[in-house]
Amino acid sequence: MVAKAHIDQLLDGPRLNDNDSAALVQLVQQMTVCEVTLRQLNYDSDLNSCRTIETIVRRLPSELRFKLADEAAIITRSSREPQFADLTRFVEERADNASLRYGIDALQDNLERLYQQDFIDAGTIKVNKMFVGDHQAIGLVETSLRLSDGHHEVARPWRPGFFLSPDNRSVAQGRLYVLRQRLMKGGELAQHYSHVMGGYISRGHAELVFEDGPANCPWYLPHHPVLHPADPQKLRIFFDCAAKYADKSLNNRLLSGSYPTSSLVSVLLRFRQGKTAVMVDIEAMFHQVRVPDKNCDALTFLWWTNAGMQGSPTE
Template sequence: MLAKQYNHDFNEKTTKEKEMSREDLKFLEIMEHSAVLQEGRYCLKLPYKNKEVCLPNNFAVAKQRIQGLRRKFLNNKHLHQEYAGYMNTLINKNYAEQVPQQQLHGERGKVWYIPHHGVHHPRKGSLCVVFDCGATFQGASLNSELLRGPNLTSSLLGVLRFRSEVVAFMGDIQAMFHQGKVAEEDRDFLRFLWWPDGDITQDLREYRMTVHLFGAVSSPSCASYALRKTADDNQSEFVDDVVQSVKQHFYVDDCLKSAATEEEAIQMIKDLTALCHFGKVDKQQSYCVAGHQRGAKGQGPEGVGFGPR
């Protein structure tokens, strides 16, 4: 049992890679044919299992769920403030938009409403709004219609070997799933209900996500595909080590890398940040820690810290 667990968690292949399934190949075909740059960000279609998706109208379920949320807000003003702040950030950053009046009715079978709820991060204590893409209505859900896609994440064991050189650094991609836009024709499957500015005294309005969101089974593979495509499409602008670092030294949204000298590490951080910017992938922070013997940041030449950058 222990051996099986290790093989599952650290599944670095030493033998020939298994062939991709038909569904994985279909996912990659959808990505390759739909990926276009819009306003500096990659725009990708939702990878449907079947081309002609037809979902029932679940508006009543979404409305019932958000009315329950409204009752929670009335009893907890702090929760209301946190929740409204999170949703306002989504809208202000153009991760979500209000559905235009002329498009409210939508095409029959092509509209789906995603319920949402708040979850507090156990360590940070901050609130995160989770969109329930697995919510069902009449036996249907958004996740049941989406391809999961192949695992494009680098091997965890391979990434953890990053301390091969003297100077180690780490970075993080801010809101990774939100960095990829959703094709406009698919956005009505990502509708949700909310109040303007979070004011629960106003009437509910219909909004829709413009980006891939946390909660959809396809989002991890879509985000990893967009990150790798950013590296491939801009490889002529950077040395090979920078391009390969994007492909091999990111575990989901976390980057772990090392360099022989502090100067090389600083240059690599700058190049990785610049490369990610070509796909509008926002690197949130980069730290650099020197020395294998002394890992404490800021303690002389063996513990020099750089960041956040």
């Protein structure tokens, strides 16, 4: 039943549109999870059926189907039939390129929004009306805020009656396996990524989950590297709080509150109010803010404790 459910999920999915990078990345994640799961159940031969492969191929955009046909012809000339692993490798290579383009497009969108926010004319600045959810979010943050060992601690502003189950570990684990394949191909990228992860543990920004926890059903956050375009050695790990499973994500279970960022105009005007201006840069600022233990279950992620990224990942 488990094997059939994983295969049906692949076969029943919608056809991918051209240039839909996010959907292509999601497909290869599903294929990787399916392949790993069925291999563990000794049902991996079911993936190599003509019906399974042909149905997945029909989901691909027409451009990719033409390219896949060329690769399938090369495989056939080597006296063997194309298998599911060949299809996964093909989609994964295209997903890597698509993921890079998708990340660049998302970064460009974020930069445009930032510039639009910073260069609003003073005459067009309006006071945003606060809604009920905004007041609730601010109230939850203010009532839970406290200082703990020199760090601010604040609870997550959950929506009323929030509910994050079912268990999304399969999604996070599938994306982790795709990430591992990318890191192993990236030379020093794997070493840098492991170093940053180790820094989270050593600085207390994250901690291992022991056998007696977490007490509640955890929500697993997928993650991937973000490289500085001018300095490839400068790596940050992005935890995808918008990743959905069963139409739920961490982001849509939180109250967003109002947008507190000051406009560039107001910042420049404040520079004229005093004799001296001070600018502060806090290292790893967002990681310096802690959350209560009862909220940690919703911020669980997977990684390996060994340098070779082998075996089962650890929470």
